[in-house]
Amino acid sequence: MTLSSRSAPAADASGERIAGVFELFSIGIGPSSSHTVGPMRAAREFALECAAAHPGVAPDALSVAVYGSLAATGKGHNTFGAVLLGLEGGEPESIDPEAGRMRVDEIDAGAPLRLAGSPAAGIRFGTVDIAKHPLVVRGRFANEIAFSARFGDTVQAATFFSIGGGFILREGADPSPAAVPPAAEPHPFASGAELLAVCRESGLSVAGVVLANEAARHQQGAEGVSEGLQRIWSVMRECIEAGLSTEGELPGGLRVPRRAARLARALVADGAGNSPEWATIAAMAVNEENAAGNRVVTAPTNGAAGIVPAALYHALGRRHPDAFDSADARRDVEVYLLTAAAIGGIIKQRASISGADVGCQGEVGSASAMAAAGLAALLGANAAQVENAAEVAMEHHLGLTCDPIGGLVQIPCIERNGVAAVTAITAAKLAVSGDGAHHVSFDQVVETMRQTGADMSDKYRETSRGGLAVNVPEC
Numbered sequence: 419m420t421l422s423s424r425s426a427p428a429a430d431a432s433g434e435r436i437a438g439v440f441e442l443f444s445i446g447i448g449p450s451s452s453h454t455v456g457p458m459r460a461a462r463e464f465a466l467e468c469a470a471a472h473p474g475v476a477p478d479a480l481s482v483a484v485y486g487s488l489a490a491t492g493k494g495h496n497t498f499g500a501v502l503l504g505l506e507g508g509e510p511e512s513i514d515p516e517a518g519r520m521r522v523d524e525i526d527a528g529a530p531l532r533l534a535g536s537p538a539a540g541i542r543f544g545t546v547d548i549a550k551h552p553l554v555v556r557g558r559f560a561n562e563i564a565f566s567a568r569f570g571d572t573v574q575a576a577t578f579f580s581i582g583g584g585f586i587l588r589e590g591a592d593p594s595p596a597a598v599p600p601a602a603e604p605h606p607f608a609s610g611a612e613l614l615a616v617c618r619e620s621g622l623s624v625a626g627v628v629l630a631n632e633a634a635r636h637q638q639g640a641e642g643v644s645e646g647l648q649r650i651w652s653v654m655r656e657c658i659e660a661g662l663s664t665e666g667e668l669p670g671g672l673r674v675p676r677r678a679a680r681l682a683r684a685l686v687a688d689g690a691g692n693s694p695e696w697a698t699i700a701a702m703a704v705n706e707e708n709a710a711g712n713r714v715v716t717a718p719t720n721g722a723a724g725i726v727p728a729a730l731y732h733a734l735g736r737r738h739p740d741a742f743d744s745a746d747a748r749r750d751v752e753v754y755l756l757t758a759a760a761i762g763g764i765i766k767q768r769a770s771i772s773g774a775d776v777g778c779q780g781e782v783g784s785a786s787a788m789a790a791a792g793l794a795a796l797l798g799a800n801a802a803q804v805e806n807a808a809e810v811a812m813e814h815h816l817g818l819t820c821d822p823i824g825g826l827v828q829i830p831c832i833e834r835n836g837v838a839a840v841t842a843i844t845a846a847k848l849a850v851s852g853d854g855a856h857h858v859s860f861d862q863v864v865e866t867m868r869q870t871g872a873d874m875s876d877k878y879r880e881t882s883r884g885g886l887a888v889n890v891p892e893c
């Protein structure tokens with residue numbers, strides 16, 4: 419079931435339409451939403467256009483160029499393999515990670531690349547043929563990828579920006595609200611203040627507002643939304659459980675050992691019950707799976723994919739021990755994810771969820787704010803307390819830079835997710851202990867995050883040219 423498209427939500431940059439639940443939470447592969455999932459989607463979109471314009475014909479020449487952070491850290495993020503798979507028509511949602519890795523190896527060994535899976539002969543084009551320009555940022559966004567294919571006398575070309583969370587934006591797309599008619603949503607909002615007003619006027623909770631809007635977007639209505647949310651949670655849960663049961667070394671050359679499975683065993687042996695440490699370990703389990711290039715749900719990005727599922731895993735364990743699949747647990751899953759999506763959508767609309775744009779505050783900070791809001795909702799918070807929880811979690815990630823060692827989403831990313839999951843729990847508890855009144859509004863903290871990101875040196879925005887990435891030897 420396709421609930422929504424993540425391609426070019428053109429009203430995002432300045433329009434009124436905020437990202438939907440299934441745009442923020444989408445099933446993909448690791449290790450990076452902006453560097454793996456987005457480029458694969460862009461490549462697939464270009465390949466499908468070529469196939470439509472030149473059916474059954476292989477190109478005479480093909481060129482792909484990546485710029486900025488995509489080029490600087492693309493090797494560690496599997497960007498170049500993802501581009502090849504996308505050019506062959508692969509989709510992050512459905513591609514088998516292991517089969518994909520084998521196919522990239524085949525193409526790099528000389529097998530012809532078939533645009534959009536075309537039966538035509540194909541063209542020799544491997545990851546080494548992708549032009550990399552790490553020091554060049556040409557457009558509005560740091561992650562740019564340009565495609566060109568020649569068919570006889572005709573040239574087909576397209577340029578995209580990968581803008582975080584797996585979202586792509588085509589160069590030249592009109593981002594004004596008029597370019598994309600707003601969805602027929604009964605309760606539109608684009609800021610924390612508007613969300614609070616909508617809740618007040620409608621009498622709905624944050625989750626109720628988002629559900630009504632999301633149901634209006636989809637043919638399947640509320641039932642389809644519910645089904646989609648359960649599907650998202652089942653993939654999140656599978657990812658946690660895969661991480662908790664897998665040992666060994668992560669790929670990429672840093673020789674980082676997986677730790678989640680060992681930590682989980684130790685916690686069980688200690689009889690620690692359902693302590694918040696489970697949230698830390700579950701988040702690390704997800705991010706270890708992500709680092710291994712396996713199936714993961716963006717939440718709202720891959721690098722920060724552990725926090726939202728881990729906090730939910732912990733909450734369900736406390737609220738429904740031994741009954742994860744009960745009707746009450748399923749209801750909790752939906753309330754949590756809908757509430758978290760409201761916060762993620764606002765942040766994406768008003769600032770950014772991309773480490774390449776605003777540093778890790780936009781990835782891990784956003785995920786922590788989303789999780790805090792969802793947890794607060796499960797604890798019975800009203801809309802003001804939900805907004806407060808998100809604000810607290812985001813406030814204490816302000817200024818967080820993105821400096822992954824070796825361009826791999828491993829150090830500091832895996833532990834950072836584990837710590838941020840506990841911050842989300844603390845923020846939710848602080849918020850529900852009050853009455854929703856607080857000095858700093860969520861909108862103010864999001865604007866502060868945006869400004870801080872704008873002031874941040876490029877070195878700290880997913881280029882691996884500063885911070886830990888330069889102060890820690892890679893081996």
Ligand code: SF4
Nearest residue numbers: 721773778781820831
């Ligand atoms: S440091 Fe943060 S933003 Fe950068 S890759 Fe890691 S998780 Fe993503």
